[in-house]
Amino acid sequence: MNKPELDVALSDGKGYMVAEVHYQSHLQQSLDSKERSTCSNHRAINAANINKSNLQSSGIGATACAQHGCFIPHSVMDFQKGERYMNTDYSICNALGYHSESITKALVIYDVGCQWSVNFESGVKNGPSLLLPPALEIVPAVGKFHLAAHKLSCFPRYSLNFIKGAGHLDREILETLWAPFNKISPTARSMTQAHRQEVYDDHMRDSNWKKLVGMVPSLLKKYKTSNKCLEEMNQAYEQLTAVLDPDKVAQWESNALRAGADRGEALDISLLKGDKAPTFHELWLQLTKNPKSPSGNVGLVAWLAEGISIEDSQDQLRPEIQQLPNPMSTRQEVKTTEKRQRLSSRIEKFHSNGQAFCKGLDINGTFTPQDDPALCGTDEEEHEDREFWDDDDEGDWEAPDEEVEGLASELMSIWMPYSIGAAKLTELGLHDLLKEERELRIGQANDCLDQLRTDLGNKAMLYQQNFRTANSTREGTRTKKEIQKVVARVNKHVRSYQRARWAILRLDPDANMAGKYQGILAEDLAVSKDVTEENRFGQGTSKLPWFWVMDGEKSQLDVEAGGLMEEFYRISWLKARARRDRWKEEVSLARHEMLWTVLWFEYHKNMWEERALQLMEPGKEAYAKKQMGLWSDFTNKAWLMLQGKQMDGI
Structure with a gap:
């Protein structure tokens, strides 16, 4: 201006x-x-x-x-x-x-x-x-x-x-x-x-x-909804309480009351508790600190960890090369050759060091690991959720039996104990290899699942906060690139988990392990609609994939005291109690507000009636009487609409 x-x-x-x-x-x-x-x-x-x-x-x-x-x-x-x-x-x-x-x-x-x-x-x-x-x-x-x-x-x-x-x-x-x-x-x-x-x-x-x-119609609608929901939530709460141990319910009730009074961190009792699954490096450190095995294989854990690291490097390099144009530019070919040479040198050194631990076994075989093409996307792909696997394939990585000559380093398979399975390792007396690789693979799987949860959460938030609400082509393109990076990380974690799971099942073909470390399906990687479509229909039967509720050594549902099943019951009971209490409050608020609204209308009617009697100027008196009639009409209609409803205070 x-x-x-x-x-x-x-x-x-x-x-x-x-x-x-x-x-x-x-x-x-x-x-x-x-x-x-x-x-x-x-x-x-x-x-x-x-x-x-x-x-x-x-x-x-x-x-x-x-x-x-x-x-x-x-x-x-x-x-x-x-x-x-x-x-x-x-x-x-x-x-x-x-x-x-x-x-x-x-x-x-x-x-x-x-x-x-x-x-x-x-x-x-x-x-x-x-x-x-x-x-x-x-x-x-x-x-x-x-x-x-x-x-x-x-x-x-x-x-x-x-x-x-x-x-x-x-x-x-x-x-x-x-x-x-x-x-x-x-x-x-x-x-x-x-x-x-x-x-x-x-x-x-x-x-x-x-x-x-619109206050009175709104209160009537709220009153009807609140009473219906209170009846449903109270019934659900009582049914759940009836099947639980009264002593535990009393303890949970006491904890909830104390947390409500203290607030802050005390309210964390409403979160699922459990030990965090051990990471790869934690298990590596634990195995390293253990006394050396009877066979005296010093450095075995470091050798196994190097093998797992090489496999992860291969998993990362393969999709990178597959996304390059054909033919590659000179600069791209130079960089690719350097990466392959460094990786090949690591593989050769790994096999050389492994001779000391494998009792004369030939560990220099090469074959091509099958890599899921859906996890090696191209730059042109759109980053909406899509089918990563066929319906009949859980995405397990399996190594073929035949050997292939002259493979690039990212396609060469290194020899690891799981390659010959638990039975053969036991027969050859390689118990240390079996036990220690299994522990490291468990840590690898735990790491992958933890990182997978983080990246899937980030992916959902990018869709909700950026991609769906982009105001320009430039902003949308930038967000697509961010999503592309997250998708690449998700695919990398899935590939690494598949390899770790396959190794775990080869080293420990136990039903408990198969139940704990399940296969990851295509729908498990979908963007969480609880974040992107909060008001969608059909939420009543939706549930998170298995790896979202997996937690430490208590991942298997355990009905014993202190088990995860008890923890789920505790969380379910606390939330059922909270839902019932909030609906109780909503009903009470609706009943009070109905009375407060009528009394407030009457207050304004009486106020303007008093003003009309006091004012001497015709214009002001007419305005006051008009206002008195307006508020009188509000009052009469409110009493008529709320007739028969229970209003607190009457």
């Missing part, structure tokens, strides 16, 4: 937008600390430090009532550099100070509540313009939609399912409020500051009025 002094606000700070002068004073007095999310891929916080100096406002933030979705007056403000806590703190403090004299505890639901709550108290102390009601306890939480993007530890600590008094709504009301504002935002961008502020105030006032007009 050429003449900013002409941009005069007629109602600055009198509506829903904050007073500009006071707000700018707060920003100047507050410390601008660079905040990085330590929880998960929260773009709102990580983008807060992006410089947008060419914009007077990069967006708006608001605080609204979580129960009804009403904007709170004087709590909507502009962001200047993304979503910074100094802005959010101002909005929340203003909202908590609005008609909150008798409130002692406030539930603040924020997309990144786990991060925001850490420094909120210190921010209020250091902000001269930030004030909170005395003795007000803040309970931070994260809405159910956004909680899926957080670390697992955030679920019990910030989930509304475990907060007493929260009821049973998703509490993502702000997401629905922004939808109509997106329609007016293009027009508002070109407005002056004062004009834009008044337009936003008008739309928020209209939004709140519509919430008020």
Whole structure:
């Protein structure tokens, strides 16, 4: 604007937008600390430090009532550099100070509540313009939609399912409020500051009025839904409790009550517990520290570990070469030759060192390991989920019997004890080789599954947060490349796991091992629809693949005390209890709100009736009588619609 002094606000700070002068004073007095999310891929916080100096406002933030979705007056403000806590703190403090004299505890639901709550108290102390009601306890939480993007530890600590008094709504009301504002935002961008502020105030006032007009039908719908769900959840809770040991239920109940009072890390009792599966390097260290075997094979563990490392290098090099053009460029051919020579040298040295451990066996055979072509994608492939295997193939890697001469190093198979199987190793007296390779292969499989879970989770988040919502071809292309890298890592982990599983079953053909380390199917690698399609149908029978619930040495379901089966029962009971309690609260809230709503309508009717009697000017008197009639109509309709419903307080 050429003449900013002409941009005069007629109602600055009198509506829903904050007073500009006071707000700018707060920003100047507050410390601008660079905040990085330590929880998960929260773009709102990580983008807060992006410089947008060419914009007077990069967006708006608001605080609204979580129960009804009403904007709170004087709590909507502009962001200047993304979503910074100094802005959010101002909005929340203003909202908590609005008609909150008798409130002692406030539930603040924020997309990144786990991060925001850490420094909120210190921010209020250091902000001269930030004030909170005395003795007000803040309970931070994260809405159910956004909680899926957080670390697992955030679920019990910030989930509304475990907060007493929260009821049973998703509490993502702000997401629905922004939808109509997106329609007016293009027009508002070109407005002056004062004009834009008044337009936003008008739309928020209209939004709140519509919430008020629809309050009674909304409460009736909520009352009906809550009663039905409470009946179902209470029945499920009682049925589960009836088949459990009363002593254990009493212990779980006591722990849950204590955790609800202490909060914080105490709420982690709602997470599945168990020992983490030992990693490859942990088992390597454990075997190395053990006394040497009777045969005196010093260095055996290191030799086996080198063999596993060579196999992983082959698994990585094969798809890299397959994705190169044919013919390769000179530069590509030079790099490929160098990699093959280094790998060939390692294989030759490995076989040479292995003669000392194999009692004269010929271990220099070469053959081509079968590599699943679906795990060697090309640059042109689209990165949607697809069939990785045929229906009849679980993806097990098997080595053919024939030997092939003149193979490239990435296609040569090195000799490992599992190649001849457990029976032959036992017959030759190579017990040490069998035992120690089996332990290392278990560590290799555990590592692969752990990394696979991590990358599949990242893949799901990339689809949900980036690929599905890309606003431009450039952004979509960049996201596709990120997904391509994740898919390549997933395929690498699957290949390595297949080899480890095949070796484990050859070295220990036991049914328990086959049950613990199962085959990975194509559908197991699909993007989690719990993240990308939260509101899809058919969630009632969905379940995670087996490797998501595998945990340490207790992976097999164990009905004994302390077994994983007991742990599943404990978690199921705690969640069933939480669901029942939240629906109880929702029913209680609905009953109270029905009465509160009618009484509030009556209060306004009586207020305008009193004003009509006091006013002497005809115009004002007519307006007061019109308002009295409006609120009287609201009151009568509310009593009529709520007739026969149980309202607490009557």
